[in-house]
Amino acid sequence: MTGGLSHDWRRARAIAWKDLTSERRSKAGFNSVVALAVTILVMFGFALGPDAQAIRDAAPGAIWLAVLFAGVLAFNRSYQVELDGGALEQLILYPGSRRAIFAGKLLANFAFVSLMLVVVVAVGVILFQVHIPAAWPALLGILFLGAVGLVTLGTFYAAMASRSRAREVLLPLLLFPMLVPVLLAAMEATKGLLGGDAMGDAGNWARLLIAFDVVFFVATFLAFESVIEV
Amino acid sequence: MAHAALSSTTVTAPRTNRLAMFGWFAFVFLVASQIIAIAISPPDRDMGDLQKILYVHVPSAWMSMLAPFTVLYFSLLYLWKKREEDDLLAAASAEVATAFSGLTLVLGMIWGKPTWGVWWAWDARMTSMLVQFLILVGYLSLRALVDERDRRAQWSAAVGILGAINVPIVYMSVRWWRTLHQIQSSPATVDPAYVIGLRLNAFAFLFVMIYFIRARYGAALLERAAEHALQDAALGTGGSNHGS
Amino acid sequence: MEASNLLFVSAAYAVAWAMFIGYFVHVRRATSRARALLDSVNSGSLR
Numbered sequence: 001m002t003g004g005l006s007h008d009w010r011r012a013r014a015i016a017w018k019d020l021t022s023e024r025r026s027k028a029g030f031n032s033v034v035a036l037a038v039t040i041l042v043m044f045g046f047a048l049g050p051d052a053q054a055i056r057d058a059a060p061g062a063i064w065l066a067v068l069f070a071g072v073l074a075f076n077r078s079y080q081v082e083l084d085g086g087a088l089e090q091l092i093l094y095p096g097s098r099r100a101i102f103a104g105k106l107l108a109n110f111a112f113v114s115l116m117l118v119v120v121v122a123v124g125v126i127l128f129q130v131h132i133p134a135a136w137p138a139l140l141g142i143l144f145l146g147a148v149g150l151v152t153l154g155t156f157y158a159a160m161a162s163r164s165r166a167r168e169v170l171l172p173l174l175l176f177p178m179l180v181p182v183l184l185a186a187m188e189a190t191k192g193l194l195g196g197d198a199m200g201d202a203g204n205w206a207r208l209l210i211a212f213d214v215v216f217f218v219a220t221f222l223a224f225e226s227v228i229e230v
Numbered sequence: 231m232a233h234a235a236l237s238s239t240t241v242t243a244p245r246t247n248r249l250a251m252f253g254w255f256a257f258v259f260l261v262a263s264q265i266i267a268i269a270i271s272p273p274d275r276d277m278g279d280l281q282k283i284l285y286v287h288v289p290s291a292w293m294s295m296l297a298p299f300t301v302l303y304f305s306l307l308y309l310w311k312k313r314e315e316d317d318l319l320a321a322a323s324a325e326v327a328t329a330f331s332g333l334t335l336v337l338g339m340i341w342g343k344p345t346w347g348v349w350w351a352w353d354a355r356m357t358s359m360l361v362q363f364l365i366l367v368g369y370l371s372l373r374a375l376v377d378e379r380d381r382r383a384q385w386s387a388a389v390g391i392l393g394a395i396n397v398p399i400v401y402m403s404v405r406w407w408r409t410l411h412q413i414q415s416s417p418a419t420v421d422p423a424y425v426i427g428l429r430l431n432a433f434a435f436l437f438v439m440i441y442f443i444r445a446r447y448g449a450a451l452l453e454r455a456a457e458h459a460l461q462d463a464a465l466g467t468g469g470s471n472h473g474s
Numbered sequence: 475m476e477a478s479n480l481l482f483v484s485a486a487y488a489v490a491w492a493m494f495i496g497y498f499v500h501v502r503r504a505t506s507r508a509r510a511l512l513d514s515v516n517s518g519s520l521r
């Protein structure tokens with residue numbers, strides 16, 4: 001039913017656009033989350049530094065964790081708009097709209113996290129004295145793949161956490177263990193690329209990362225229906 | 231929805247006796263298995279008497295690996311049939327799985343300290359067990375923080391299914407992560423002298439786990455009956471005893 | 475058996491049995507709590 005699919009896609013884009021513009025209108029929202037991520041990065045610097053080699057080694061992990069901790073707030077808040085207005089119950093009444101809601105949220109969160117990543121990586125490269133390798137486009141690819149995994153799982157679990165008690169605690173508690181495979185793959189691929197990748201491991205980890213992204217994307221897409229309808 | 235007044239005896243009486251008997255059987259079998267295993271096993275060439283720890287650590291690990299699939303099964307069943315019993319069974323399985331996972335971790339550390347000299351070495355199997363433990367804790371936290379029954383059941387099922395799917399994925403990725411960084415391996419268990427003891431204890435632990443899940447489920451059924459009764463009493467739709 | 479090894483082996487079995495007994499007690503308590511609640515509601519003491 002191609003008509004239905006393009007309808008869903010349009011709805012998803014509409015939801016994503018609405019999320020992003022309401023976020024943008026409250027520019028403070030994006031700015032404050034990014035500021036938090038940078039702050040966390042700096043704290044890592046203090047905790048792990050000042051030895052140059054130590055923090056250079058820690059850079060991929062610190063950058064990723066800073067984005068992770070700040071992203072948790074963004075994921076919960078991506079449902080806040082509907083929660084406040086009680087719009088969620090209305091939205092799910094339309095047929096096929098549940099997938100559209102998930103897709104829309106995914107798009108919006110991915111845009112948000114990507115922008116945040118750009119800033120955090122830039123700051124991290126400077127603060128942690130990272131040597132940018134020749135293979136930096138591949139690094140961008142890894143960042144993209146990692147962000148996909150993070151946003152997919154984060155958006156999914158936030159659909160529940162944001163509507164429960166103690167949402168700030170529940171989201172990390174649910175999300176972080178589930179992110180271990182994505183985190184490991186992204187970290188190992190990044191470290192491989194930064195270190196010149198003598199063993200060609202980075203490619204293997206990148207392929208693993210793609211596989212993880214696919215598995216989690218399909219699983220969350222299927223499961224979202226059960227989560228949002230109740 | 232009106233419910234006939236349930237007394238605690240009618241809910242569980244026929245089942246309780248069978249369950250209690252099974253519980254006793256599991257207990258006796260466990261004690262016997264442990265005594266036999268300790269008695270007949272010679273000290274290991276390398277590990278010495280530390281090998282005896284494996285008779286609790288390895289069966290515990292096996293149960294910990296089995297239990298998440300129980301959660302997966304009942305979670306899938308719940309999403310399919312929407313019967314509250316399946317949700318309660320999934321929850322009971324998750325709680326028992328958490329207990330066994332935690333036990334496996336502690337026993338692994340007790341084995342690791344004299345063997346490797348450290349309490350924790352980021353060994354592949356232990357690390358993935360730790361992540362599994364955290365996934366299960368997340369599941370239990372979700373249930374604790376959601377009060378509406380249907381929502382809690384449905385969300386738990388989704389979280390349980392995804393969590394269970396992730397367990398083998400985590401194991402695989404952690405194992406690759408660890409082989410890259412070369413670390414000591416977990417105890418090998420192939421020596422035939424020890425197989426009998428391990429198999430006996432494996433079954434013993436399995437019986438205990440089944441008993442625990444069934445008993446926890448029984449308690450959950452009672453809790454649910456009590457909840458219904460409370461609701462009925464509060465709404466004044468009480469049962470036959472004292473019509474309101 | 476070496477003294478320190480004996481310590482670890484005993485600790486392992488003690489911990490295992492602590493878990494078994496502990497969980498058993500946990501289930502018993504949950505059961506009797508629910509049973510008590512159910513009985514008290516039915517006997518009308520909560521109305």
